[in-house]
Structure formats: C-alpha cells, structure tokens
Amino acid sequence: MATQTPVSPVADRTTALRPSGRMLEVLHEWVTTVDHKKIGLMYIAYALVFMLIAGVQALLMRIQLAVPNNHFVSPQEFNRLFTMHGTTMVFFVGMPILFGFGNYLVPLMIGARDMAFPRLNAFSFWIAGFGGLLLYFSYFAGSGLYAAGTAPDVGWFAYAPLTARAFSPGHSTDYWTLGVLLSGIGTIGTALNIVTTTICMRCPGMKMSRMPLLVWLYFVTCCMVFVAVSPLTAAQIMLMIDRYLGGHFFDTQAGGSAVLWMHFFWIFGHPEVYILVLPAFGFANEIIPVFSRKAIFGYPAMVGATVGIGFISLSVWAHHMFSVGLGPGANAFFTFATMVISVPTGIKIFNWLATLWGGNIHFTTSMMFAVGFLFQFLIAGLTGIMLSVAPFDWQLTGSYFVVAHFHYVLVGAILFMIFSAFYYWFPKMSGRVLVEKLGKWHFWLFLIGFHLTFDFMHIPGMLGMPRRIYTYEADRGWAMWNMIISSGAVLQAIAILIFVYNMVWSYFKGPVAGPDPWDAWTLEWTTTSPPPAYNFAVLPTVESRRPLWDLKHPEDPDSNYE
Amino acid sequence: MLIRTTISAIHILAFGLVPTSIFSPAGTPAHSIFDLSMFVFAITGTIFLVVAGLLLYALIRYRNQPGHTGREPTQIYGSNQIEVSWTVIPILIVVVLFLTSARVIFTTQAAPKPKKALDVVVIGHQFWWEFRYPKLGIVTANELHVPVSDPLHPTPTYLTMSSADTDHSFWVPRLAGKTDVIPNKVNVMWIDPATPGLYLGQCAQYCGTQHALMLIRVYADSPSDFAAWVARQKMPAVESADAAEGEAVFQRNACINCHTVAGTVATGRFGPDLTHLASRDTIASGALPNTEENLRGWVDNPDHYKPGALMPPMHLNQHDLDAVTKYLTTLR
C-alpha cells in the first residue's frame, strides 16, 4: 500500500522557466502549454464564456415568448437566436466543459503524469476553440465580408434542404458548417487521447477493473465519440460539396434526399446526448459515494450498464424521426430499442439509491446539486419513455414538450452535475474551496428557476405549441405558461451570476483547501491543490478502487473485498 | 367512458378550452394516442412515485445528523439478488409498454383504407398550405374542408403529402399526431373528425423565417355542408362587372405569375390559389382574418403582417390597390 502523498516541486521542470508575472509571458505560457491540467482549465474557461453568451440568447428568446404577439425581436433574429443557442450549448459549452473536466481529471485519477499525446491535446483544444470563434464570426461576415453579417438561422440540426444555397444564401450556413466541423475534429482528437491514456497510462496496480468509475465513463464516452462524431463530420463535408461543388446529397431540388441528412444528423445526435450525459454520470459516481461516506454500490453493474448504454445508444437514432414517415415496422423497432435503453439507465439510478442507503449523507453544495440531478434525471428519463412511445411521440415531437424534455436532461441532469463537479473539484484546481453560503444561494435560486421554467414547459407542448416559433396567437391558451417559463429563466440567470461571482471571489479569498478537503478516496486527492506540473513525482501504486480509503483505513482496506 | 369524462373535466379545469390540446381528441388517431398516453402516464407516474419516494426516504433517513460520531458507515459493495431484481422488473415493464405501443402504431399506420375515403393532396410551401382534391377538381389553400366521418360508416380523409420547398409538418393535435411534409418524399396520413367544427393546428417542423405563422385550419363539415362547399368550389371564378377594373390591375401586374384564378390568365402556382379566396375565413395561412382592410394591407405590404413571407410588396398606387382589393373580395 504505497500511495504517494504530495510531491516535491523538484520534479516540476517548468518552475525554473516560470515568468515573473509579466502578462505577456503568462499568456505565452498558457498558449503554448501542453499540460493536461492547463488545457483542461482552458476548455472550462472557454466553455463558461460561451455559456454566458448562449445564456443571454436564451433570455432574449424567453423575453420574446413571454407574451403572445410580441415584437421584441424580429422573426429572423429569433431564428438566429435559437440556432446559435443550440449550436453553442451543445458544441461549444457542453462538449468543451466535459472535456475540460476529463482532461483535468482522467490522468490524475489513474495516476498518470499527463495525457498520452500532450501535443495532440493542445491541438484539439485550439482547433475546437477556433471552431467556436468561426461560428461567431458569422455575426460579422455571414453575408460575405463586403456586406453586413448575419448568424446562421437553420436550427441546430440544420435540416436539409433549408441549408441548400437556394434557401440559405450568403455564408452564414458555411460558418455553421465549418464551426461544427472543426469542433468535431477537436472532439475526435481529445477522445483518441483519453482512450489511449486510459488504456496505456494507468499507474501500477490500476487494472481496468480498479479504475474510478469516472474514468470508465469517460472511456466509454470517448469510444462513442469515434462512432458518433464521424458521421456528423462526413455530413458536414457532404453539405459543403452540395453548396459549392454541385453535389446533390441533400439538395432536394436536384433529386437529393432530405431524409438522408436526418439519418446522418441523428446517428450523431442521439449518441451525442449520451456523450454529454455519461461524463455527468461519472461525476455522480465519484461525488455521491464520497458525500454518502460509502463505496459505490454495484461497481461491475455500473460499468456493464455504461457499456450497454454505449452500444444501445447507437441503435435508437430514428426515435427523433417518428413523424418522418419511416413506416410502422421501423417505428416499432426504434420504439423498442429506445425503451430498452431505459433498463441500464434504471440500473444506474437504483445503484445510486443503494449507495445513499445506509450512508451518512453530507449535504454540501456539491451534494445538493447531485441530489437535484438524481430527481431531475429520473423525471427526464420518464418523459423520455413517453417520447419513445412512437404514437405519443407523433403528438409530442417538434413541440415544447420535447424542448422541456431535453432541457431536463441537459440542464436538470447534466448542468446540475457540472455544478456539482465545480463545487467538488474547484478546490483541487484552484487550491481554494468555493464559499458554501453563496453556493447554497446558487443552488436554491437555480433549482427554483429551473423548475419554474422546465416543469411548466411541458404543458404548452401538450397544448399544441410547436418549438421554434417566434410568436403565437393569444387564443391558444399558451400565454400564462409561457410567462411562468420566462420568469424562471430570470431566476436561473441570477443564480448563474452568483456562481460566477463565487468563483472569482473564492479564487482569491476562499478558504484554503489543502490536498484533500472532502476526505475522498481517489488519487487526485493525494496531490497538492492545485497539483504540480506532471502531477506525481513518484507514480502511485494502488491495490483497490479506493486507494485513499485503503490508506486511511489500513485495518479494513477495500482490497479485502474486491 | 367515466374515466374519459373525468379526465376531460380535469383538463378543462386545468387548461381552459384550448383549441389545440392533445387531451381533447376528436378523431380516431388522436383518440387512440390519447388512450395510450393515459396508460403511459399511469406507468411512468407509478415509477416516479416509487423511486422518488425511496430517494426522499433515503435522503432524510440517512442524512448526517449533528453529534454523529464521525465513524464511517458500513461499506456495502453490491448485492446480486437485488441487482437482478431491478434489472428484471424494468425489462417486464418495457415489454408491456412496447406491445401496447406497437398495437397503436400498426392500427394507425397500417390501417386498411376504406373505399369511401376522400383523397386530398397536401403540399407544404414556405409559409402556406396548398390543398388539392384530385377527384373533385378543387384547389384551395390553408383551410382544409373535410366531411365528418360517422364511426359506423367511416369516411376518413387521406392526406397525401409532400413539400414544394423545405421540410414542414402537418399537425392538428385534436385530430391526429403530426406527419412530416418533406420534399422528394410522399407521406400519407388520415383524419376522421366525428363532429362538425373547426380544428386548429400549425406547421410543426421549422421551415424558415415564418414557420410560426404557417397555421392550419381544418373544417369538418356535415355531409350536406360539405357537398355545398364542393359545389361552390367547383364553379369557375365569379365575374362581376364592378370588379372589372380590379381584375385588369391584377392581370396587368405580376400577381398572375404567382397566383391562379381559374378560368383567367392567372395561372401562377407559387402562391395560394385565389379562385375562391372570398370563401375563406382567413388569409396568409391563418395569420389574418379575411377582411377587406386586411386584404388591402396585405397586398400593399405583406411584410407588415408576416415579415419574411414570400410575397413581395407590389407597390400599387392607392387607386389600383383599392380596385384590386375590390376584385379580391368578389372571388367567392
């Protein structure tokens, strides 16, 4: 049992070169870094900036929809808003923030000094980052550099043939295509890196079966990235061929197929949901046990369920297409496949429940967000079952019910777990703990805002309100619900501001964390906070899934039970 | 029956009289979806109560209490029996749910077509609907007239749908679920409203700038009303002497390149057929009531009412505008 405790700074070769605080040199250091922790932090910072932008876009949309027949923004502007909001949140907030945490945590948790390919890591970050800038450059150059710009307005899934040049003149759609394409290349690069790191760089004693579940979840996520993001990248290239080289893949006016694009997009799009949610499950698998003071219940089942979800999620894409007219046979098949995925997902929820059971639950802010995640993910799963019932979906698809459902997944589950992860790992990353009192404010305001917005959003959907409409008639009975939805959005915005303030304040003045503020069990807590460059002077050796538990309880180590 | 009445009572209490609610079905497909959805709500609701209840219990029962010794709780790593049970029970639920769904999928999408069904061709356009009745020789726009269908002698309407430009989706929640309207693809759906009345809906697939104002109105007419409507629609456009000037203006301008008025030189198909425009309650795909004032305003500048609509402002002078408006109101 030789887990290594803090490392001497001697191993840190960059210390000697560290600039004496001069802005330019600091900047240079970050731009040229190949350190997985710095890259991870840059991913997170980048995602947070885009989250604020896309959040403002959401607010503008909610102002427009708060009352019927509103003229706050024009229809054109509204269509750009939801296109940019969706694209940004998925590709330039969700993916980078999760890869940021993955970059930071995976090497630390498996006792490695860096990623397998540090330069590829930096490349992936910068290329994806460039993609985001390119997307937003459309605001200035969407109509070509000579004319005023416009952002794309084709929706985040950009259904053909709306993207054909006949319907999308100018370059805004091209910026969308290129931005998403580049982000996809970065994603594949990082996924390759994490997979290789997990396979090749584990410290002595860390068999695959001893990896922290978070690492397993990232491993499966990244394997899915290869299968899911590649078709999207291919489709973007085909779209560019259509637009500029006279191809007719999706150009219906020349015999192309609109349905083909849908297949390409959702073969990416559905696994993408799991690509985003699995890392969030990974956070839950680390955080819930630590604050329940119990080992995760059913580790092998958790791994099995994850791998199962990974495979099944590749065969459910057409549940986004129940109204496309694929025929009763296909509809029945995809209904079944979609329902089946609820089995491994259910296993996870039950295992988390069993982990809480008999524990000693500490309600830190991090844990409170994780608890919110559990309830909300349960509800999101159940509305997902409703949507998997193809006939019910004929009513619900394309309506606000779907918008409510996937925001329950993306915000209620994933974003809640990301917040939980911030409160949990911020001390490791910065050396200081986020102030709990502000954290509680953040939690409660966000929780109330979230439920006002997304609980009530299911209702207008069932009352016939389609998504992506910039306004609606007063006689439809949707107005009151929309007002409630919009007011919740304001509360969420305030909560986010508190969170940002908390991060800034705590970074400078928060309580000092020390190496292991939560009395946790995985390897990242054996290093200093923040960890030194290259993480471990001497590679740790592990003998169970919870090396620090073994260290803290030598009389009753985990290795006796595994 | 009792359950249905109770549910609809609760529904009215909670939501008021919403004209587009999926919970007040008025046709067979919508009814079977409604029944299925109640079953699904019951199952998912039960699952929610059980799991959320257990979660809540665990959180309260096992919370860290003040004065706790600080000793770690007993570590439990798993249990095969329990894990098998919470794998098998969900599998059983999935099988039941799947079989009930599959039944509705097939009864709706693979139902044999009755002989007396009416055929309508639906063509989605950026941002309006074209309806053609091939066997009756009728072409109209935005307002679909169908006969009510007596459950004992069903006369459903079969909609054969495609798009002239981008993707759309035909959704009238009280009659049926939605079916997408896609270029280069032909989809079929059917509706069979049992009671006469007006059923509202709208395009449910993002199709461009004015997706929001691409509304649908379905009129379910009694057999005699429907016959009268058909007879009138089959007549050629009304010619009236005091609208002759307006007709001349209409035919002098580009109107005729985009609009059809049967029996005249106007044969355009880019915009709605105007042969019996005055028989419709609304214009611009349900966006405006069909009044003289609105017609005038619309022809003057469609963008004012429906920014992004594909009809250009025609820049007629006031005199011509009045004349054309007059002409349009005579097209009964």
Ligand SMILES: [Cu+2]
């Ligand atoms: Cu449409």
